[in-house]
Amino acid sequence: MALSLEQYRDIRKENPTIKNILTKRIESQRKKALGFSINICNQIPEHLIIEILSRLPVKALLQFKSVCKLWYDIIKSSYFISRHLRNYYDNNNNWRDCLIVQYAITQAGELNVYELLIDDTKNRALSYQAIETPVYNTYMCGPCDGIYYLNCFSVNRPTRSLWNPSLDEFKALPDITCWNPNLPSDSTNMMCVESYGFGYDYKTDDYTVILIVYYIDTRDDNSEYTNNPLSILIYSLRTNSWRYWGDMVNSYGLEWSKSYDFVNGCYYWLAYRKLNYVKNYEMIVSFDISGDTYEEIRLPEFESRPVLGSQLIVYQDSIAFVSLPPNDRTNFSIWTWNNVVWTQKLKMKLDFEVWGAFNQWRDNMLVFREARSKLVLLDTNTKELFVLDYPRAGACRNICAYKESLVSINDFGKEISVREEKPDKFPSIC
Template identity: 25%
Template sequence: MSCSTSELPPDLTVEILSRLSVKSLVRFKSVCKLWLSLIESSRFVSRHLNRSINNCGGDKDRYGGRYLLVKHRRRDSGARLISLLSTETLELIPPVDIPPHVDAREFNVIGSCNGILCCASDSGWPIFFWNPATRKSRVLPGCMFSRGGVELPESLCVFAHGFGYDCVVDDYKLVRIAFFHLLNKPCFRAEVFAVSEGSWREVPALACRVYSSGCTAVNGILYWVAYNCGSDDQELILSFNLRDEVFGRVYMPDSSFIGDGNCTKLSVYQESLCLIVYNFRGRSKCLDLWMMSDGARQHCWTKQLSIGPIIGVHKPLGYGINGEIFMEKNNGTLVIYDAENEAVQDLPVKGFPYSLDCHFYIESLVSVGR
């Protein structure tokens, strides 16, 4: 089948198609070879992605909008589920089907970037990239660290992961950090998988043990909460620059604020790294919010506000694009907190208590492999 382009100029055809949702574009690839080639071209994918990022509407027939992706567990079977909420209307979108080759009972989302999810099982393997909008997924090749030619079994290592986008070279990268003991001494190894290369390679690691499963990506840099393994064992933030592929240390705003029972949560607000400090004890929660600025090559922290006490909240999950805070209640219900009005609103997601995990997601045509 061929497409007639005599009625519409090619530029106008591209303009119209770039305004459609991913679901429609996937169907339209079957119309003719010309549209298939156009929709799968890197130039069109980038154009459609930029429109989606700049679009703030929740109209599911145009682009797909921005979503809050919530991973939670069913109360009856314990299986992991993925729910999507429109960040504009807070309405629940139809459930997302997890790829059939994945065990739903051991499913975790490492990160979300430009419509691509990086996921892994509880054991850390397999790891795969997944585009829920196009329903395409790709399992990554296995790689185990070795020392002197001897492979280190996965069971002997504790892994931390991070996923992000390097805009300078237009590449998606996954970082894998391993911590293990060898001859009673702590050891640290790290490796990077770049989509453009399709393989793993080792990079120098720092002596920092990541103890939080979550990773936050901001402007091409990945961040984890970690301990500096050395003389001080100080809590800090481990960073990784996706462009230079170099690890670094970012120190907390004030070590005295980490008191007994206090926890920290990294998030993003206004394209800056944000640190949320809260106490896990008690039925009510008070939160301090700090924002980091990178002035004169020094990481500077500014305390934005303190909120609370909020009754019945278990933990914060992250900042919204408009300054709202998403939290999990003690009963497993997702809520949103408006700091300006000091109001808590229940959202239509309820899972097994203490099982919620949130990421921001936007539909795209980005491929899971090259």
């Protein structure tokens, strides 16, 4: 322990006189330490303070808000929040060491969420622990600027919410009242199914949730959709409200997201039709948040159609399709889309079967699930494989990164923005 009056805390409990003296001295030391911080603060130019603070983790910044009023005003400002999003992640790779993994722990699909800390020098799991989400048994979508969209599907009442774990902020989204007005009045036998996306709209400086809603005929076991078109609904965090965008022309089943598929303002879903109880992947559906438009993208040309476990991921800053061929899960290939053509980036033959849940961990590292639900790291440059050996329960359903930020979901739209210009001078002084 460093030399301080805290080393006498046990004596202080037993003697009221010493307790009074030491309490005053500890308070005096605290004031001196604060005065030292303030003097340092006054000696450093403001732009350097901003640059230094913007490279620190959120937990430290929340503590530093109490150093002085200038630091408080800086850390709370929209300009600093935006700069922190860039500087902290561009100059620090430690945030990539943590993965959020979701496992189905029962046959009914009940989900538990775990935090997995990885040692990137040896590509091994250092720690593995369950974490609590504000809503139990919920799928996580994200992160976008440290914010996750939580979707807990219930036949009676779905729960939709946003969560920033680094700020410990949770926001339940309002109920949807703007459903498709053209649905038939008799919808007794139709079950509503939601596919979702979450991202940031650069055009309106807003965080938005996209729901694509389709309907299953409960009387037909082979049905994954009805003749009713897919409806698109959009939630705005800035206005805290939903709006009905309209309907898509064609009807598909949409694969739920196993990774965060938001790239350059667009979200993507893998679309399929069901034939003889087998999913037949046909195309990709994308929605441009800023352009308020959707598009259907054909899949790459294959010798045989991809099967269950194939999925979309973000790879090398592009949307990519991971294809698993039928009858041989030891093969997979990755194709990237540049808005014009598909390009095959990787093709591999493994000694074990792959069962999906792909995601990009680092620039050249993929993480995915093998047949026994172990997670495997793949270095796409060297083709080396590393099995993350740790206790686990159930089947891996989703993998995402842990990313922290100062973006407040409770204050956004009131005084918080993530693209505000830097003020000429912060008005506060230390």
